[in-house]
Amino acid sequence: MGPTLRGHVDLPLTLDRNAPVPLAVQLGDQLRDGVRAGMLRSGERLPSSRSLARLLDVSRTVVTEAFQQLYAEGWLEGRHGSGTYVASLTGLPKPGLPKPGLPKPGLLKPGPPRRDPLWNGRASANGRARTPGAGPAGDGAGRPEPAPESWAGTRRPPPGVIDLRPGRPWVLGYDERAWKRAWRRAADLPPQAYVDPYGHPRLRELLAAHLRRARAVPAGPENVMVTRGTGNGLDLVAATLLRPGDGAGVEEPGYRTARHVLAARGGRVVPCPVDEQGVVVAGLPDDLRVLYTTPAHQYPLGGRLPIARRERLLAWAGRTGATVVEDDYDAEFRYDVAPLPALYGLDPGRVVLLGTLSKSLAPDVGIGWLVATPELLARVARVRKSLADRTSGPVQEAVSVLLESGDLDRHLRRMRLEYARRRAAIVEALGARVLGVSAGLHVFLGLPAGAVEPLVEAAARHGVLLDTTARHHHGPVTAHGLVIGYGSASLAEVRKACAVIRALLPDA
Structure with a gap:
C-alpha cells in the first residue's frame, strides 16, 4: 500500500469561457481525466470549492456543480469536517507514461492563463557539490569562479548589507519541530x-x-x-x-x-x-x-x-x-x-x-x-x-x-505567501518596467547598457548587492539590466533596497 499523502492537490486546470461546453462540465471532465491518468490518486484531498473557485476565477457554483456530478458518479467522496477526496477506485491504469496513441488527459489541455492567488510556489538556489555544474537551481558545483576582490562579490555579505542577488532562498522560515522530527x-x-x-x-x-x-x-x-x-x-x-x-x-x-x-x-x-x-x-x-x-x-x-x-x-x-x-x-x-x-x-x-x-x-x-x-x-x-x-x-x-x-507542502504554502509579499513590494516600488514577475524568486529590470554598472556600484556603496545580466551571457551582452532576487532578504529589506534602486534609476 502506498504512503498516505496529505495536503491539497495543485494542478494546472484551465477553463475556456468561449467553449460551448459549460464550465462545470469542463472542470468535471478535467478532474475525471486526472483520476484516470493517475495524476489524482485515491485518498488525495482536493481544495475546497471556495479555494478552487478563486484559483480558477469562476463562481463557487461552477465548482460545486462539478463536484456534485463527480460525487454522483463515484469519483469523489466527502469526509465530514475534513473535505473532498478522490474516492477509493480500482481498475484504473497505473500512473506513469501515457500509452502511445492515447489522447493526452484533459488536465494537460492548453488554455488561457487564470489568476492564481492561492498557490505561488517553487524555484531553485545556488550551492556547492562535488559534481560539476547546476541549472538555475544551482545545487551542483560548476567551474571554479575567480576569488572576489571585495565583499560585493562574496557569497555571504556582512551584517547590514542587503543581498538582492538571485538564487538564494529564505532558509529562516522553516518549521523547527518538523525539521527535527x-x-x-x-x-x-x-x-x-x-x-x-x-x-x-x-x-x-x-x-x-x-x-x-x-x-x-x-x-x-x-x-x-x-x-x-x-x-x-x-x-x-x-x-x-x-x-x-x-x-x-x-x-x-x-x-x-x-x-x-x-x-x-x-x-x-x-x-x-x-x-x-x-x-x-x-x-x-x-x-x-x-x-x-x-x-x-x-x-x-x-x-x-x-x-x-x-x-x-x-x-x-x-x-x-x-x-x-x-x-x-x-x-x-x-x-x-x-x-x-x-x-x-x-x-x-x-x-x-x-x-x-x-x-x-x-x-x-x-x-x-x-x-x-x-x-x-x-x-x-x-x-x-x-x-x-x-x-x-x-x-x-x-x-x-x-x-x-505533509510538512513540506505546508512549508511551501507558507513560503509562497511570504515570497508573494516581497515580489509585490518590488512591483510596487519599481513599477511596470519590471519583467518576469509571474513566477520565481527573481525579476528582470531592463536598463540602458551604459547605466547598469554605475547603478550596481552605487547600490553597493549604499549596502545593496545586485546582479546583472552580463555574467549570464555566453557571448556579447544583448540584454542589459538587473536580475533582482528577493529570496534571501526580508520584506523590510526588500522595501529598503528597492527605495535605493528607485533613487538610482536613470529616469528617477
Missing part, C-alpha cells in the same frame, strides 16, 4: 551497504506523487531518479547522452553553470536566443543533441514559455531527434497566473525533467529529481553506477518524512 526518523535508518542508483523506492514514490499534484506530471516511481539536485541531474544526463563534439544548446542569456556542465562532458555549447517569452524556437539549430531550457521562468529574463511555443519546441525536438532537458526550477513559485503544464507532461519521450528542493526547502539538503522514460532512466542509472555517484541515504529518509507527513 524528520532528522530523528532519518537517524533511525541503519547504514546501508548497497546504494540504489535510482534512489530509495519510497522517496521515488513520494516525489512522483508530489510532481503529479504540483505540476500534473504523468510520472510514476518508475520514471523518477533521486539526485543531489539539478546540477547533479544535468551532469548525469550529459554523461549519458553527449558524445565529444555533440551540440548542446543553452539559452542566451542563460544559466552559465549549465554551460560549464555540458562543456565538461564534451558538449559543444551552442548559445540559443531567447526573448521576453523564453527560448526562440525558430532560432534553434538542427544539429543539437541536447537543449537545456527553463520554460517555467526563463533564467535570467523571467519569460514564461507560452503553450503554442512549447508545442513548436516539442515538434522541433521530434524532427531533429534532440532531447530537451527541462529545468523546472521555478515552477512552484508563481503569482497571479495558473501553471502551464510541464514540457515533460506534453511529450515524455522527448523531455527529461529536472527539479530540486534547494529553493523550496534549503540548498544544503541536496535532494533533487530526474524524470524520464524508464528506458532512458536505466541508461542513466548504469552511467551513475559507473561514476560511483550517489545520494545520501539519511537525507533521502528525512525528505521522505517531510513529504509523507
